[in-house]
Amino acid sequence: MSLMKSLLGAAASLALSAGASFAEPALIFDLGGKFDKSFNEAAFGGATRWAEETGGSFREVELQSEAQREQALRRFAEAGLNPIVMAGFSFGSSLETVAPDFPDTKFVIIDMVVDQPNVRSVVFNEHEGSYLVGMMAAKASETGTVGFIGGMDIPLIRKFACGYVQGVKAVNPDAEVIQNMTGTTPAAWNDPVKGGELTKAQISQGADVVYAAAGGTGVGVLQTAADEGILSIGVDSNQNYLHPGQVLTSMMKRVDNAVYEAFSAGVDVETGFNVMGLANDGVSVAIDEFNEPLITDEMTAAVEEATAKIVAGEITVHDYMSDDSCPVM
Amino acid sequence: MDRMPKWADVLLIPLINLLIAFALSGLVILAIGKDPVVALQTMVQGSFGSTNGIGYTLYYTTNFIFTGLAVAIAFHARLFNIGGEGQAALGGLGVALVCLSIQWPHWLIALPAAMVGGAVFGAAWAFIPAYLQAKRGSHIVITTIMFNFIAAALMGYLLVEVIKAPGSMASETSPFPPGASLPTFHEMLAPLGIEFNRNTPANVSFLVALACLVFFWALVWRTRLGYEIRAFGQSESAAIYAGINPVKITVIAMLISGAFAGLMAINNVMGEAERLILNSVEGAGFIGIAVALMGRSHPVGILLAALLFGFLYQGGAELSLWENIPRELVIVIQALVILLTGALDGMVRGPVEKLFAKRKPA
Numbered sequence: 001m002s003l004m005k006s007l008l009g010a011a012a013s014l015a016l017s018a019g020a021s022f023a024e025p026a027l028i029f030d031l032g033g034k035f036d037k038s039f040n041e042a043a044f045g046g047a048t049r050w051a052e053e054t055g056g057s058f059r060e061v062e063l064q065s066e067a068q069r070e071q072a073l074r075r076f077a078e079a080g081l082n083p084i085v086m087a088g089f090s091f092g093s094s095l096e097t098v099a100p101d102f103p104d105t106k107f108v109i110i111d112m113v114v115d116q117p118n119v120r121s122v123v124f125n126e127h128e129g130s131y132l133v134g135m136m137a138a139k140a141s142e143t144g145t146v147g148f149i150g151g152m153d154i155p156l157i158r159k160f161a162c163g164y165v166q167g168v169k170a171v172n173p174d175a176e177v178i179q180n181m182t183g184t185t186p187a188a189w190n191d192p193v194k195g196g197e198l199t200k201a202q203i204s205q206g207a208d209v210v211y212a213a214a215g216g217t218g219v220g221v222l223q224t225a226a227d228e229g230i231l232s233i234g235v236d237s238n239q240n241y242l243h244p245g246q247v248l249t250s251m252m253k254r255v256d257n258a259v260y261e262a263f264s265a266g267v268d269v270e271t272g273f274n275v276m277g278l279a280n281d282g283v284s285v286a287i288d289e290f291n292e293p294l295i296t297d298e299m300t301a302a303v304e305e306a307t308a309k310i311v312a313g314e315i316t317v318h319d320y321m322s323d324d325s326c327p328v329m
Numbered sequence: 330m331d332r333m334p335k336w337a338d339v340l341l342i343p344l345i346n347l348l349i350a351f352a353l354s355g356l357v358i359l360a361i362g363k364d365p366v367v368a369l370q371t372m373v374q375g376s377f378g379s380t381n382g383i384g385y386t387l388y389y390t391t392n393f394i395f396t397g398l399a400v401a402i403a404f405h406a407r408l409f410n411i412g413g414e415g416q417a418a419l420g421g422l423g424v425a426l427v428c429l430s431i432q433w434p435h436w437l438i439a440l441p442a443a444m445v446g447g448a449v450f451g452a453a454w455a456f457i458p459a460y461l462q463a464k465r466g467s468h469i470v471i472t473t474i475m476f477n478f479i480a481a482a483l484m485g486y487l488l489v490e491v492i493k494a495p496g497s498m499a500s501e502t503s504p505f506p507p508g509a510s511l512p513t514f515h516e517m518l519a520p521l522g523i524e525f526n527r528n529t530p531a532n533v534s535f536l537v538a539l540a541c542l543v544f545f546w547a548l549v550w551r552t553r554l555g556y557e558i559r560a561f562g563q564s565e566s567a568a569i570y571a572g573i574n575p576v577k578i579t580v581i582a583m584l585i586s587g588a589f590a591g592l593m594a595i596n597n598v599m600g601e602a603e604r605l606i607l608n609s610v611e612g613a614g615f616i617g618i619a620v621a622l623m624g625r626s627h628p629v630g631i632l633l634a635a636l637l638f639g640f641l642y643q644g645g646a647e648l649s650l651w652e653n654i655p656r657e658l659v660i661v662i663q664a665l666v667i668l669l670t671g672a673l674d675g676m677v678r679g680p681v682e683k684l685f686a687k688r689k690p691a
Contacts, residue, residue, distance in 0.1 A: 060653075062655065064645070064646065064660070066611065067597075067601060068646055071385065071646060076650075089498045089499065092499070093499075112498070153489070183485075184500070185481075185485045185608075186608070
């Protein structure tokens with residue numbers, strides 16, 4: 001009997017706490033986990049920044065299995081959490097079915113377009129940011145050979161690669177770009193050992209700057225590059241601090257800004273298609289005290305000029321995902 | 330050697346193991362500064378407190394019944410099939426190929442076809458280790474575990490290069506046609522006037538799983554083949570002396586085992602996702618080992634053990650949703666139960682046996 005009572009009590013308190021916390025925002029991480037030093041961590045950083053500045057609180061969950069995607073979305077929506085932000089394209093099909101059932105809840109999905117009236121789809125112009133770091137790589141390279149290491153071989157990562165190659169060729173048309181993908185399964189996002197092996201292979205082929213667009217795998221790329229005395233380029237979060245003086249720069253994809261903006265707007269978050277590019281600080285090149293000695297004035301000038309031209313539309317960086325092909329590869 | 334009554338063996342020992350596991354889990358939760366009582370309440374409430382929770386619990390349970398049966402039938406022939414994970418993955422491929430092959434007019438026609446597809450692919454994946462064990466003496470534990478990796482790599486290749494839906498970023502096939510959509514509990518119970526949450530993945534596969542439990546019991550204890558399998562498992566040399574062909578029994582037992590594992594795909598692939606995704610099995614093949622061990626390879630025990638692990642999965646999800654308990658610790662709790670009920674069974678068995686021996690001096 002007492003067990004029954006306490007169970008009922010727990011149910012009641014659960015219902016109460018769920019009712020009281022309405023309009024609390026929520027963030028759902030992808031299977032890669034919260035602390036991947038890259039994509040998910042950037043999202044977490046944005047949410048934390050919002051919480052610190054406003055004193056608000058938010059709910060978060062790391063998923064264990066695919067079946068939990070829809071479950072987490074529904075349970076959070078039922079509990080009245082709003083808006084619900086999810087980090088990663090894998091939520092696309094789940095959100096497609098859940099969003100119509102909760103017309104009053106706003107959903108924000110990053111890296112994917114879901115065409116529903118209550119969904120804000122945030123996509124990034126990664127090709128533009130990759131173009132800029134490609135230019136810097138070509139200028140920093142002494143051998144004329146640079147490398148690219150992707151995570152899982154999906155169109156999104158080819159978009160990074162295509163922008164990067166275009167940037168390299170814009171500076172040095174004769175430069176060679178060696179490209180490798182870590183794998184074809186989600187495990188490729190978190191395989192630093194293989195990332196390191198690929199880096200060594202690229203170094204042996206003459207690469208002296210390596211760009212890692214590979215989530216957690218990139219940690220191994222940056223480590224190996226630092227050990228072998230060549231330069232590397234980080235991705236998503238600012239990774240310059242990982243190896244001061246040995247990371248040329250980081251192509252920052254401001255997932256944190258996307259989450260921060262969504263949380264700040266709260267239930268009034270604007271829905272629809274939202275592109276974050278160079279023009280609105282969606283992507284940028286990281287320059288701080290850790291990589292300043294590596295950056296020449298000429299590099300800065302070239303990057304600034306290219307940025308202005310891309311924003312003005314004078315340079316168009318080809319987007320791989322627009323036609324599933326890359327003119328320079 | 331008959332030191333314990335049967336009820337103690339099948340009920341008391343698993344129960345004591347479970348209590349120890351929960352006590353240890355409680356300590357783990359205390360150690361991270363949460364209230365274990367609240368955590369337990371969240372788990373129970375989340376998995377049995379609403380039709381939503383029950384739907385998810387039974388969905389996981391269905392998976393574990395199939396993989397538990399797969400491991401159990403092999404156990405009866407004293408074969409340790411660790412390859413349920415890979416066999417279930419290949420079963421998913423079989424189900425997906427069947428479902429995508431034509432526009433199915435009705436699920437009643439699609440389901441039997443998909444069951445055949447899943448069972449055949451699962452059995453085929455188990456056949457190679459079975460043949461190697463029977464003919465070459467390659468140890469089944471080693472070969473089946475290696476076949477899990479081969480299956481994962483094969484599925485990765487197929488889903489990325491061959492059967493991936495065009496234009497999709499994720500590695501998955503196109504959605505199955507509507508005619509291959511299995512009725513959920515909501516659709517099955519609504520005509521009876523019972524309101525069941527419409528969004529849970531539990532579906533008609535659960536009834537198929539229950540039917541498989543009955544089939545398993547009849548097969549093992551009421552047929553000649555079942556007798557041969559058990560005789561072979563009890564003593565290989567005696568079975569051979571009695572005229573039982575060891576090659577035949579090894580291969581047949583493993584084929585049935587692989588077929589059960591492959592059948593799981595009607596639940597997770599056809600019933601839930603309605604398309605084939607990468608890594609669709611998600612460890613259910615390994616949970617099946619714990620389920621079969623805990624259920625003493627008996628259908629009733631398997632049902633109860635599968636229900637327990639369904640509860641742990643769904644309750645664990647609720648823990649990370651509402652209690653902010655990190656998912657790694659949820660896995661620790663699940664692992665403690667597996668460790669205690671599966672691996673450390675003897676730790677409790679010894680003392681309990683002594684206790685009974687003292688009470689009833691023979």
